[in-house]
Amino acid sequence: PLYPQSAAAQAGGALPKVVILATGGTIAGVQPKEGEPGYKAGSLSVDALIKGAPGIEKLAQLSGEQIASIGSQDMNDEVWGKLARRANEVLAQPDVTGVVVTHGTDTMEETAFFLGLVVRSDKPVVLVGSMRPATSQSADGPLNLYNAVAVAADKDAGGRGVLVVSNDDIHSGRDVHKTHTTAVQTFVSFNRGPIGRVYYGKPRYFNMPAHRHTTKSEFPVAGTTSYPRVDIVYAHEGVDGTMVKAAIASGAKGIVLAGVGDGNGTKDLIDALAAARKQGLVIVRSSHVGFGIVRRNLEVDDDALGFVAAMDLNPQKARVLLRMALTLSTDIKVIQRAFEDY
Numbered sequence: 628p629l630y631p632q633s634a635a636a637q638a639g640g641a642l643p644k645v646v647i648l649a650t651g652g653t654i655a656g657v658q659p660k661e662g663e664p665g666y667k668a669g670s671l672s673v674d675a676l677i678k679g680a681p682g683i684e685k686l687a688q689l690s691g692e693q694i695a696s697i698g699s700q701d702m703n704d705e706v707w708g709k710l711a712r713r714a715n716e717v718l719a720q721p722d723v724t725g726v727v728v729t730h731g732t733d734t735m736e737e738t739a740f741f742l743g744l745v746v747r748s749d750k751p752v753v754l755v756g757s758m759r760p761a762t763s764q765s766a767d768g769p770l771n772l773y774n775a776v777a778v779a780a781d782k783d784a785g786g787r788g789v790l791v792v793s794n795d796d797i798h799s800g801r802d803v804h805k806t807h808t809t810a811v812q813t814f815v816s817f818n819r820g821p822i823g824r825v826y827y828g829k830p831r832y833f834n835m836p837a838h839r840h841t842t843k844s845e846f847p848v849a850g851t852t853s854y855p856r857v858d859i860v861y862a863h864e865g866v867d868g869t870m871v872k873a874a875i876a877s878g879a880k881g882i883v884l885a886g887v888g889d890g891n892g893t894k895d896l897i898d899a900l901a902a903a904r905k906q907g908l909v910i911v912r913s914s915h916v917g918f919g920i921v922r923r924n925l926e927v928d929d930d931a932l933g934f935v936a937a938m939d940l941n942p943q944k945a946r947v948l949l950r951m952a953l954t955l956s957t958d959i960k961v962i963q964r965a966f967e968d969y
């Protein structure tokens with residue numbers, strides 16, 4: 628509807644059911660010394676987070692589960708598998724309206740994109756974190772969590788893929804990037820802008836994701852398979868092929884180039900990537916500049932070298948998609964098509 632109904636009105640009187648899956652992060656962070664900036668992420672339980680967001684109990688019937696208690700810099704395939712499997716189980720329950728995932732902000736953009744490829748539901752899935760620890764002055768976690776629960780309780784949030792709620796913005800998990808080391812306004816959806824906004828629990832949407840996700844995804848659900856290793860190689864002035872050789876030695880099945888400009892690098896680096904390709908690795912060219920699209924065959928002859936162009940996915944998101952795509956095929960045409968579709 629044009630004017631969002633209250634969560635209770637949507638549910639016909641009873642509050643919608645929202646499950647919070649907690650993984651840690653700064654939103655659960657505690658400062659050992661009051662008033663000092665240092666803190667330890669992932670210290671508080673999910674129950675403490677719920678208690679710390681006054682009024683949240685009026686938005687939804689909440690239940691919380693602790694999936695992990697880590698800073699998201701330590702996010703890994705094991706936690707991803709657990710999280711994705713549990714999200715799919717919970718979302719399959721007919722009485723559940725949506726899921727909230729509390730998560731550190733460092734790798735939130737990777738987890739959100741990953742979940743958007745392996746969750747098989749049209750119901751809302753909303754990732755939320757904070758930039759200031761729970762014990763900070765003006766902590767941003769409680770209102771972020773309140774807003775995330777409001778979005779997860781809202782049926783109109785469904786069908787938009789996995790979302791990230793932060794500082795009143797609702798982002799597509801595919802498009803969102805962390806852009807600031809410490810500021811509360813850190814998340815930006817490059818190229819497309821946010822999906823909507825949420826203000827003190829009142830969401831409003833003005834965008835749909837432009838790419839395939841969730842119920843339209845063809846990638847195997849986490850836990851049913853393991854995803855192949857893909858390494859990222861960073862380009863800069865004077866870079867040589869040393870890191871490419873290290874990636875080959877690590878057993879990687881693919882390499883993402885965090886290229887300069889439109890996904891480029893020195894002749895030495897491109898030659899090393901071409902050699903890796905000849906050994907069977909899949910090479911995806913992305914860029915570390917942040918904005919824009921890496922298109923095929925502009926400055927680098929992808930057709931001749933057998934490379935894939937990452938389009939508008941940044942290196943860390945391109946790595947997630949390449950790992951997924953490698954479970955389907957090593958054919959460059961199939962993988963390039965995935966980078967156009969997802």
Ligand SMILES: NC(=O)C[C@H](N)C(=O)O
Pocket residue numbers: 651652653654668697698699700730731732733734756757758759
């Ligand atoms: N703001 C944060 O959440 C940063 C923290 N290192 C994390 O990602 O868990």
